Amino acid sequence: MGTREAVALPLLPLLLLACTAVHAAQLPPYLSKCPARERVQFNECVLRQAQKAVDHLGSQGDRKFGLSPTDPIEFPLIETDSNGFTLKFINLKIATDPPQAYKVDSVDMDLDRKHLDFAYSAPALNMLSKYETDGRILIVPVKGDGEALLRIDGYKAKFSADFDVVKNKQDGLDYVKLKNTKYSSDVSKVSYNFTNLFNGDQTLGKATNDFLNSNWKDVFEETKWSTFEAIRQFMTSQIQNFFDRVSYNEAFAQ
Numbered sequence: 001m002g003t004r005e006a007v008a009l010p011l012l013p014l015l016l017l018a019c020t021a022v023h024a025a026q027l028p029p030y031l032s033k034c035p036a037r038e039r040v041q042f043n044e045c046v047l048r049q050a051q052k053a054v055d056h057l058g059s060q061g062d063r064k065f066g067l068s069p070t071d072p073i074e075f076p077l078i079e080t081d082s083n084g085f086t087l088k089f090i091n092l093k094i095a096t097d098p099p100q101a102y103k104v105d106s107v108d109m110d111l112d113r114k115h116l117d118f119a120y121s122a123p124a125l126n127m128l129s130k131y132e133t134d135g136r137i138l139i140v141p142v143k144g145d146g147e148a149l150l151r152i153d154g155y156k157a158k159f160s161a162d163f164d165v166v167k168n169k170q171d172g173l174d175y176v177k178l179k180n181t182k183y184s185s186d187v188s189k190v191s192y193n194f195t196n197l198f199n200g201d202q203t204l205g206k207a208t209n210d211f212l213n214s215n216w217k218d219v220f221e222e223t224k225w226s227t228f229e230a231i232r233q234f235m236t237s238q239i240q241n242f243f244d245r246v247s248y249n250e251a252f253a254q
């Protein structure tokens with residue numbers, strides 16, 4: 001007993017070091033290399049890999065590459081606080097409908113300009129969350145806490161980034177480092193359903209949901225920014241985590 005502990009304890013820091021400092025340096029088995037060649041072919045290859053990655057990650061992710069599940073995506077807390085209006089989404093889950101329906105529509109990865117653009121979409125998203133809200137949205141007072149069910153139809157998203165290619169001192173290999181990442185999306189419709197508004201007052205609750213739905217465009221404009229920011233951070237860390245483990249040459253060498 002005593003000896004096993006004595007041996008195990010000094011090993012622990014070494015194991016932790018091995019897990020954090022060493023790059024995996026190989027592509028995951030479900031992806032293949034995209035040799036940097038003629039632009040159109042290269043981008044078609046990157047698009048195929050991006051779609052394979054999204055399809056593979058699904059509800060499981062890939063811990064070895066620091067990749068979270070993509071469908072559903074979970075956010076512990078998203079907070080909006082502006083002009084006396086507060087809205088918290090707690091344990092927000094964003095799932096495509098039908099499930100696993102993200103489609104990568106276009107990719108442009110410019111290795112010379114070191115710029116990445118891509119677009120993806122889904123027929124619909126269901127967002128399910130606990131919520132707390134207080135204040136005025138547009139002109140209407142809202143207050144409550146309960147479940148929020150949001151449905152987004154015609155979801156189209158864009159992500160862009162610049163990147164540097166930086167040599168890692170430990171292994172001497174080059175790695176992609178993202179910067180100036182941006183995310184935005186367009187939707188064709190949003191439906192809101194906040195349960196238990198005004199302590200469960202049915203009349204007020206229904207009137208408020210009806211107002212939000214009749215004015216969904218303005219409500220979405222007012223409330224989207226903190227969710228956009230959370231998705232920008234999520235996308236950035238997915239892609240960065242991948243490129244922290246897979247070197248530039250492993251992904252793109254001839």
Ligand SMILES: *[C@@H]1O[C@H](CO)[C@@H](O)[C@H](O)[C@H]1NC(C)=O
Binds near residue numbers: 149193
């Ligand atoms: C809102 O969600 C509740 C709880 O799931 C459901 O009972 C209700 O029918 C929904 N209302 C609308 C208008 O979809």
